Amino acid sequence: MSVTTYPITPALPVRATTISRILKGEWTKLRTLPSTWRTAAFAFIFSIGAGAVLVISQANGWASMTPSQRASFDATSCSLFGIMIAAVLLGSLALRSVTAEYASGMIRSTFTAMPARRLVLAGKAAVVAAFAFPVALVSNFVAFEIGQRIFAGKHLQVTLGHPGVLGAIVFGAVAVSLIAVTGVGLGGVIRHTAGATAAMAVVIVGGVTFGQLLPAGLRGYLPGTALQAAVTVHRSPGILAPGTAIVVLGVYAAITLAAASIRAAHRDA
Amino acid sequence: MIEAQLLTKRYGKTVAVNGASFAVQPGRVTGFLGPNGAGKSTTMRMILGLDTPSSGEVRVNGKPYAQLADPLRSVGALLDAKAVVGSRSAANHLKWLADSNAIDRRRVSEVLDIVGLSDVAGKRLSTFSLGMSQRLGIAAALIGDPETVMFDEPINGLDPDGILWIRNLMKSLASEGRTVFLSSHLMSEMAQTADHLLVIGRGRIIADASTDEFVNRNSVPGVRVRAVQQGELANALTQRGALVEMAPDGSMVVTGLDAAAVGGAASAHGITLIELAPQVSSLEEAFFDLTRDETDYRAGQLAGSTKGN
Numbered sequence: 001m002s003v004t005t006y007p008i009t010p011a012l013p014v015r016a017t018t019i020s021r022i023l024k025g026e027w028t029k030l031r032t033l034p035s036t037w038r039t040a041a042f043a044f045i046f047s048i049g050a051g052a053v054l055v056i057s058q059a060n061g062w063a064s065m066t067p068s069q070r071a072s073f074d075a076t077s078c079s080l081f082g083i084m085i086a087a088v089l090l091g092s093l094a095l096r097s098v099t100a101e102y103a104s105g106m107i108r109s110t111f112t113a114m115p116a117r118r119l120v121l122a123g124k125a126a127v128v129a130a131f132a133f134p135v136a137l138v139s140n141f142v143a144f145e146i147g148q149r150i151f152a153g154k155h156l157q158v159t160l161g162h163p164g165v166l167g168a169i170v171f172g173a174v175a176v177s178l179i180a181v182t183g184v185g186l187g188g189v190i191r192h193t194a195g196a197t198a199a200m201a202v203v204i205v206g207g208v209t210f211g212q213l214l215p216a217g218l219r220g221y222l223p224g225t226a227l228q229a230a231v232t233v234h235r236s237p238g239i240l241a242p243g244t245a246i247v248v249l250g251v252y253a254a255i256t257l258a259a260a261s262i263r264a265a266h267r268d269a
Numbered sequence: 270m271i272e273a274q275l276l277t278k279r280y281g282k283t284v285a286v287n288g289a290s291f292a293v294q295p296g297r298v299t300g301f302l303g304p305n306g307a308g309k310s311t312t313m314r315m316i317l318g319l320d321t322p323s324s325g326e327v328r329v330n331g332k333p334y335a336q337l338a339d340p341l342r343s344v345g346a347l348l349d350a351k352a353v354v355g356s357r358s359a360a361n362h363l364k365w366l367a368d369s370n371a372i373d374r375r376r377v378s379e380v381l382d383i384v385g386l387s388d389v390a391g392k393r394l395s396t397f398s399l400g401m402s403q404r405l406g407i408a409a410a411l412i413g414d415p416e417t418v419m420f421d422e423p424i425n426g427l428d429p430d431g432i433l434w435i436r437n438l439m440k441s442l443a444s445e446g447r448t449v450f451l452s453s454h455l456m457s458e459m460a461q462t463a464d465h466l467l468v469i470g471r472g473r474i475i476a477d478a479s480t481d482e483f484v485n486r487n488s489v490p491g492v493r494v495r496a497v498q499q500g501e502l503a504n505a506l507t508q509r510g511a512l513v514e515m516a517p518d519g520s521m522v523v524t525g526l527d528a529a530a531v532g533g534a535a536s537a538h539g540i541t542l543i544e545l546a547p548q549v550s551s552l553e554e555a556f557f558d559l560t561r562d563e564t565d566y567r568a569g570q571l572a573g574s575t576k577g578n
Binding site: 018021022024025026027028029032034035100101104105106109110111112113114115116208267268 | 292314318319321322335337338339340341344346348349351352353354355356357358361362365366368369370371409465571
């Protein structure tokens with residue numbers, strides 16, 4: 001068989017350019033879906049709203065609290081309570097960025113345009129994490145400010161300058177980004193939107209509910225409790241330090257993403 | 270240029286593609302023809318690196334697909350026009366493809382123009398008809414101005430205008446020196462579009478020839494004739510070197526002599542003809558004959574059905 005040679009575009013140093021193109025392509029995909037912006041708006045509104053609701057009930061209930069309840073009161077984590085909702089919504093957005101492509105079959109166009117499948121999944125994770133971070137960060141700041149103004153009525157407020165407060169706000173946003181990466185991983189492993197969304201809900205909320213069945217020492221390492229730990233300033237025993245909580249969430253993200261990568265690379269698309 | 274060497278794909282015990290070796294050359298339209306389930310789509314997925322061959326290999330423009338830098342600039346493919354996320358607009362679908370291969374965004378409006386979708390560039394893909402989706406799929410395939418294009422059943426869902434448009438587009442792409450590879454299960458369609466045919470049946474390549482050659486080789490001209498004195502006519506024709514076959518309806522199909530020669534023979538022997546008609550077996554029949562033994566699923570003959578004459 002005769003092999004004809006064709007002038008090929010000069011080979012560029014593959015890896016760096018491949019990564020930057022994957023990031024560009026995946027970012028264009030994410031921002032051109034109307035549901036991306038809708039989800040970001042919902043995450044913003046509902047997480048701020050949920051925080052405000054908890055803050056109001058705590059402020060109103062302050063008078064009837066026991067001394068021990070007062071001692072463990074955390075004005076920061078209270079106002080940032082809505083981070084759970086932001087995590088669920090942005091985590092679902094992240095998993096849909098994978099499952100929507102498997103459901104429609106568009107994943108074949110993706111892998112045809114970008115054959116480096118592992119890098120594609122990593123790129124999706126990076127893009128969605130980068131998108132979730134500012135959404136969660138701004139939500140946290142706004143929720144914190146609103147919460148503290150309500151608490152100020154009872155002289156319970158803290159300020160950004162208090163030790164650990166700024167950290168809680170930033171770590172909380174990092175935690176949401178890592179949950180989004182976990183969402184990409186779950187989406188890649190499960191590949192069905194409904195199934196992956198259910199798994200996501202169990203990961204975040206299940207830690208708080210079913211987690212009560214676990215010994216206290218283990219409970220802190222569940223994703224949902226680690227997420228709450230990231231925004232906690234007054235720690236009770238068994239609650240991880242924010243930095244540790246971020247590491248734990250990072251491990252979950254890495255494991256699910258690795259599983260998704262293996263599944264994508266070793267299967268026919 | 271697409272080159273396959275002993276390309277094989279097994280799914281468990283099923284062999285979808287069985288030792289296929291072929292080369293799809295630039296500058297012409299190559300039709301990939303075979304019944305449904307013959308292995309066309311599997312072959313195309315292996316060419317694009319979506320499915321891993323069980324054995325053998327396939328190269329595009331000299332390289333395995335996964336090693337192409339910016340693959341959309343080398344190969345454009347349309348596999349399944351409906352495999353898009355429906356809430357994205359047509360232009361945005363093309364934009365992410367462009368961005369992922371560092372293709373200038375201006376190319377998006379160019380290809381939308383080529384396929385005639387400029388007016389609906391901002392519409393959600395879920396509102397697209399199959400025909401519009403096919404056009405978008407073709408736009409996506411052309412986005413990187415690739416040297417090789419590949420389309421799986423591109424005329425499905427298109428109206429006659431659309432079919433004509435595709436046919437002309439394929440020919441013009443080939444005339445620009447590109448490699449054009451398109452699959453179909455319709456022989457008649459391929460005969461009008463393809464310069465070269467690659468016929469696949471049950472995963473095996475069973476013909477690799479120019480369309481003209483394939484047609485000439487596979488469509489034998491014959492003459493259908495019926496006479497009052499059938500036996501005498503059969504003898505007379507056989508003596509003149511013709512091949513005579515009895516058809517189930519009582520007529521005879523003669524090959525090796527044209528209608529005039531058959532009529533001449535009849536009159537020389539004083540035989541009265543009832544019917545005399547030249548016929549060419551259609552290309553569709555030729556294709557059917559060729560793939561009959563290779564077709565996995567086909568309608569079995571109705572058991573016990575006996576037709577009276």
